[in-house]
Amino acid sequence: MTLSPAERSYIYDSLVSPQVARTDSRKPTQFRPLKATCSFLPNSNGSSRIFTADGLECITSVKAKVLRTKDIGELIKVDVDIQGQRDDSDLCLTTSSILTRSLVDNLDHSTLKLTDKYYYQLFIDIVILSLPTDFQMSSYTLYSLISLTSMGCYLALKSTRLPLLISTTNDKEVEEEPTFSDDWESCTDLIPKDSEYNPTLLFVVGIVGNNVLVDPSLEEQQVLEHGICVGYSNGKIVPPLESITLSTVGGGGVNKKTIFKGIDMVRQIGGVVEKALDLIAEQEPEDFERAF
Amino acid sequence: MDVITITQPNQPQAEINATLDDGDVEMEDEELDVDVNGGIVDSAKSKNDIVVPGELITDDPSWMRGHGTYFLNEKTYSAVAGTIIRVNKLLSVIPFKGRYSPETGDHIVGRIVEVSNKRWKVDIGAEHDAILMLGAVNLPGGVLRRKSEADELQMRAILKEGDLLNAEVQSLFQDGSASLHTRSLKYGKLRNGVFVVVPSNLIIRAKNHAHDMPGGVSIILGVNGFCWIYKTKENQVPVAGGSSTQSKAEAGFQAATHNGGYTPGMGSVSITSLEEQSSWDIYSDKNDTISNSIKETISRYKNCLLALSHCNIAINETRLAKAYDISLGYGDVNSLVNEEVEESIGEDLINSGKMRGVV
Numbered sequence: 001m002t003l004s005p006a007e008r009s010y011i012y013d014s015l016v017s018p019q020v021a022r023t024d025s026r027k028p029t030q031f032r033p034l035k036a037t038c039s040f041l042p043n044s045n046g047s048s049r050i051f052t053a054d055g056l057e058c059i060t061s062v063k064a065k066v067l068r069t070k071d072i073g074e075l076i077k078v079d080v081d082i083q084g085q086r087d088d089s090d091l092c093l094t095t096s097s098i099l100t101r102s103l104v105d106n107l108d109h110s111t112l113k114l115t116d117k118y119y120y121q122l123f124i125d126i127v128i129l130s131l132p133t134d135f136q137m138s139s140y141t142l143y144s145l146i147s148l149t150s151m152g153c154y155l156a157l158k159s160t161r162l163p164l165l166i167s168t169t170n171d172k173e174v175e176e177e178p179t180f181s182d183d184w185e186s187c188t189d190l191i192p193k194d195s196e197y198n199p200t201l202l203f204v205v206g207i208v209g210n211n212v213l214v215d216p217s218l219e220e221q222q223v224l225e226h227g228i229c230v231g232y233s234n235g236k237i238v239p240p241l242e243s244i245t246l247s248t249v250g251g252g253g254v255n256k257k258t259i260f261k262g263i264d265m266v267r268q269i270g271g272v273v274e275k276a277l278d279l280i281a282e283q284e285p286e287d288f289e290r291a292f
Numbered sequence: 293m294d295v296i297t298i299t300q301p302n303q304p305q306a307e308i309n310a311t312l313d314d315g316d317v318e319m320e321d322e323e324l325d326v327d328v329n330g331g332i333v334d335s336a337k338s339k340n341d342i343v344v345p346g347e348l349i350t351d352d353p354s355w356m357r358g359h360g361t362y363f364l365n366e367k368t369y370s371a372v373a374g375t376i377i378r379v380n381k382l383l384s385v386i387p388f389k390g391r392y393s394p395e396t397g398d399h400i401v402g403r404i405v406e407v408s409n410k411r412w413k414v415d416i417g418a419e420h421d422a423i424l425m426l427g428a429v430n431l432p433g434g435v436l437r438r439k440s441e442a443d444e445l446q447m448r449a450i451l452k453e454g455d456l457l458n459a460e461v462q463s464l465f466q467d468g469s470a471s472l473h474t475r476s477l478k479y480g481k482l483r484n485g486v487f488v489v490v491p492s493n494l495i496i497r498a499k500n501h502a503h504d505m506p507g508g509v510s511i512i513l514g515v516n517g518f519c520w521i522y523k524t525k526e527n528q529v530p531v532a533g534g535s536s537t538q539s540k541a542e543a544g545f546q547a548a549t550h551n552g553g554y555t556p557g558m559g560s561v562s563i564t565s566l567e568e569q570s571s572w573d574i575y576s577d578k579n580d581t582i583s584n585s586i587k588e589t590i591s592r593y594k595n596c597l598l599a600l601s602h603c604n605i606a607i608n609e610t611r612l613a614k615a616y617d618i619s620l621g622y623g624d625v626n627s628l629v630n631e632e633v634e635e636s637i638g639e640d641l642i643n644s645g646k647m648r649g650v651v
Contacts, residue, residue: 002454004403005577006483019584023486025591025625031296033631050298053631272295280298 003222012223016209023219029269031215034151036280038159046160046190048281050152054218056144057129060152062160064190066114066178067121075112075121076103080149082128095145098202098229099124099153102240106233108197111190114178115169120162120190124153143204143229143244147215150202151277157199158281160190198274200233205262206246207254212262214269221246226254228262232270237263297630341376343385349376350383358384392418392492392516394470398461399501401482401514402472404451410444412451414459417492417516420469424451428462428473430480432572450575456482458502458512458520478502482512484579485522488594490601492517496608503609505616507589513607521593523586588625592616595628596637603638615641 003011014021020028034052041047044061051057067075080096081087103124112120126149164181165188191197206216207226216224227246231238241263243254343349351367360372361383370376372387394400394416402414405421413421426447427439443450451457459472459479474480495501495513502512504524512520582590596615600607618640622633 002403004455004482006481006579007456007487009577009579010484010486010582013579013582014587017584021584021587021591023591023594024629025588025595026629027626029295030626030629033629034296034298035301036298037300051301269295276296276298280300283300 003219008223011219012208015211015213015220015223020211020213022213022217024217028211028213029265031273032217036151036155036277038155038281038283039161045162046156046158048152048155048159050148050155052148055130056148058145058148058152059127059129060149060156061125062156062190063123063125064120064160064162065123067119068117069119069121070117072107072109072112072119073104075109075119076100076107076124077121078103078124078126078153080126080128082131082145084131091145095149096126098146098240099126099149102150102200102202102231102238103153106200106231106238108195111195111197114165115167115176118178122157122160124156126152143221143227143246144218146202146229147204150200151273154199154201154274154277155281158191158278161187162190163187196234198234200231200238201270201273201277202240203230203232203266203270203273204228204244204246205230205266207258207262210255210258210261212258212265214265216246223247228259230263230266232266232274235267235271237267294630299631342374343370343376344373345370349385354381356382358382360385360387389491389493392416393468394418394422394461394464394516396461396463398470398497398515399458399512400461400470400472400516401456401458401487401512401518401520402516403518404453404455404457407447407452410439410447412447414457414472416470416472416514417489417518418468418470420467422461422470422472423465424457424459424472424474428471428475430475430477430574432575451481455577456487456520458482458514480574481576482520482522483576484582485520486590486594488519488521488597490517490519490597490607494601494604494607496606498608505593505609505613507593507616508586509589509593511593511609511612513609513612519597521590521597523580523582523590592619592625592628595619595625595634599628599634599637600641602631602634603641605638605641611641611645614644618644 011023014023022028024032026032032052032054034050036048036050038048039046040049041061045064046062048060049057050060069075078096078100080092080099082089082092082095085091109119112122114120128145128149163184164186165178166181167176167179191199203214204216205228206213206220206224207228208224213220213224216227221227224246227244229240229242229244231240243259347370349361349368349370353366355368357363357368358377360370360374361368362371363369368383370385372385372390374385374387377384377386400416400422402416402422404412405415406413410426412424412426414424416422426443429450431439431443432450457474457480459474460476461470462473463471465471492515495515495517497515501515502510504510508524510522510524512522514520593612593616596612596619597607599619600611600615605611615637618637619628622628622637627633628637
């Protein structure tokens with residue numbers, strides 16, 4: 001999508017002015033409305049479906065497997081499949097590697113620990129349905145997907161249920177394979193309600209002049225000078241924290257203060273986004289079909 | 293203030309099942325009716341002749357098959373989802389949704405996608421890109437003149453890729469693609485505003501598609517569903533006239549230098565150079581200064597348009613003005629992003645229409 005110079009300067013002037021006027025009249029800290037639902041895939045431990053008004057849709061499934069390992073780096077496997085893209089395309093690989101890193105780096109290992117030797121291994125499969133054509137040729141794709149998929153992962157992990165462990169958790173002396181209860185009614189949450197741990201959320205913040213904007217839309221990113229991708233978990237800023245280029249034109253330097261301003265903004269709104277997602281994760285659809 | 297709104301998609305499954313069941317029942321009825329009618333199956337449905345793709349319209353081969361239908365084993369089926377239209381013996385189906393199909397005389401908004409030999413290709417949201425011939429635009433130079441070779445060489449100085457313009461469909465080619473013209477002062481390059489796309493079937497065809505709205509904002513509702521909301525021009529003075537020409541020339545000159553490029557007529561010493569420069573400002577890329585309040589009004593209109601499109605309400609300027617009025621009651625403009633607000637604006641609009649006895 002190319003904007004005409006007049007449109008571009010209109011949008012740029014609106015965004016750069018002290019009273020930020022975004023094209024869709026959002027506030028700088030406001031997200032576009034999202035729709036989401038949880039636990040609708042019957043044969044996976046946790047699942048979520050999240051989509052935006054402009055047609056990006058992401059379905060996430062979490063499946064768990066018992067693994068005997070000491071290497072906690074391989075406990076989470078993320079696989080991203082994007083409609084219309086090859087499995088080994090840059091977009092798929094980058095998205096999955098950023099998500100894997102962000103989740104593994106901030107993982108609370110006790111949630112996955114069964115015994116001293118056995119851990120749960122989580123397979124997170126993400127499908128992106130329908131990528132609008134405007135997005136396909138844009139660097140924006142990656143960063144709009146990352147934010148959305150990280151929310152999808154968050155919801156799926158929050159809604160993940162695992163069977164109850166009935167064998168002992170202490171197998172230092174006796175080699176014992178974990179055994180589970182057959183009764184699905186007595187399943188446990190992967191992340192208990194009272195747990196302090198929350199999966200990492202990724203935010204994309206656009207920088208224009210001295211202003212920072214969260215969740216830039218496709219039109220906005222065309223005129224943005226710079227952007228940052230920030231991870232957020234449990235009230236803290238966590239890795240990855242990277243500088244990104246959202247538009248192919250303009251560019252230019254970015255002030256150190258503006259980057260901190262962006263990070264501060266994520267710190268402020270991160271909790272609100274977590275709460276909004278938690279609300280969705282708590283609501284259980286009455287039956288699986290309701291999700292669609 | 294809401295940072296984020298996440299809602300559950302709500303489509304009660306029970307209701308969907310119910311409507312599906314109804315549909316099945318009706319279809320059975322139709323099959324029974326076929327023999328009675330001996331003609332169009334759907335004529336039994338007096339309410340509305342709505343068909344889905346693949347649905348049998350008639351098994352009577354005497355009907356002529358028009359757009360949106362196909363013929364198989366002496367039976368006519370619908371190729372699209374839409375309503376049946378009969379003109380004498382011609383049977384066609386008008387689709388509910390679909391790409392815009394241009395008609396001569398339509399006032400449309402488009403975006404240049406390609407500059408090629410003596411013509412521009414314009415994206416108008418139709419099946420094919422429309423064509424704008426170099427000879428069909430107002431050439432810079434003050435007076436209506438014929439195109440010259442110099443014009444052919446610098447077409448990008450007039451319109452380039454990405455530029456938005458409004459134009460009229462001049463004629464149609466065999467394959468349904470359109471040829472445009474901008475030979476009027478109301479057509480040409482668009483500035484000072486924002487671009488909004490709504491489905492083309494929602495735009496009500498009217499005599500006039502460019503309107504000045506309350507709040508110092510004007511709008512072009514392109515028949516192809518592309519709309520342009522912009523600041524109303526302050527002083528629409530006639531082109532001729534001493535001081536205004538002078539200032540226009542300056543504006544044109546500034547625009548040209550801002551463009552950072554060569555402008556024909558810029559260094560010339562001809563008597564008409566002032567006039568030549570002045571006419572370049574119709575192709576300027578520079579926006580006027582727009583106050584924040586106007587910008588807010590523009591984005592409010594944009595959200596109103598999107599709200600109408602979200603609620604699938606056909607759009608004309610009176611409805612848009614009404615929607616704008618209603619939206620003022622929802623306070624801050626950023627609340628209009630919310631889907632619920634969009635829906636309630638649509639409801640309010642329909643209710644107020646009902647009260648006045650229109651809609």
